[in-house]
Amino acid sequence: MIRVLIVEDQKIMQKYFEYLIENNKEEFQHVQTIADAYEAIKICSKTRVDLVLMDVQTFHNHDGLKAGKEIKEAHPKIKVLIVTSLIDPEVLARAKSGSADSLWYKDHGDEEILDVIRRTLEGQRVFPDISPDVQLNCIQSDEISPRQLEMLRLYIKGMSYSEIAKKMGCSTAGVRWNFQEMISKAGYSCKEDLIAAALESKLLVTTLK
DSSP states (O other): OEEEEEEOOOHHHHHHHHHHHHTTTTTEEEEEEESOHHHHHHHHHHSOOSEEEEOSBOGGGOBHHHHHHHHHHHOTTSEEEEEESOOOHHHHHHIIIIIOSEEEETTSOHHHHHHHHHHHHTTOOOOOSSOOOOEETTEEGGGSOHHHHHHHHHHHTTOOHHHHHHHHTSOHHHHHHHHHHHHHHHTOSSHHHHHHHHHHTTSOOOOOO
């Protein structure tokens, strides 16, 4: 019997994951549902858990990927499956680099999620090839380059154009040009509209602790 710990702070998703587990009692046993990824680290140290089904952005904005990495390092036999609605490419890259055994997105059906769970438990690493695209006014998000997305991420985190330029090895004028190109290409009137759209669509997440 596979013992499953659910880490999710949204009530509706808690109920959904509990339904998946309870509806397959011949395979899975529900250990507990918690809202805080950091609490999962403590539970895995005290209780037998085979699979952690975890969101990225949990209670207090605690980082499910950071918690997943700590769990995997301390308990290599525990499988960590990240299930998220965040399409930020950095989330997928971090998950692949050692913070999770697998990652999948929430807007998929029961059978697809269960298939990812089973494959993960069999030892497979299951990840999408790329993050999904979203509409940003006139364009799809894949029309913004990874370098431009990183500039936008750094700006949202509070860095100035000159600080971004220094970090990314380019000129301040180059950073300004990239912002103007993103704003113009997407058809926004100012960078504030671009930032709002990127955050609302979950293309970028900068609040994880």
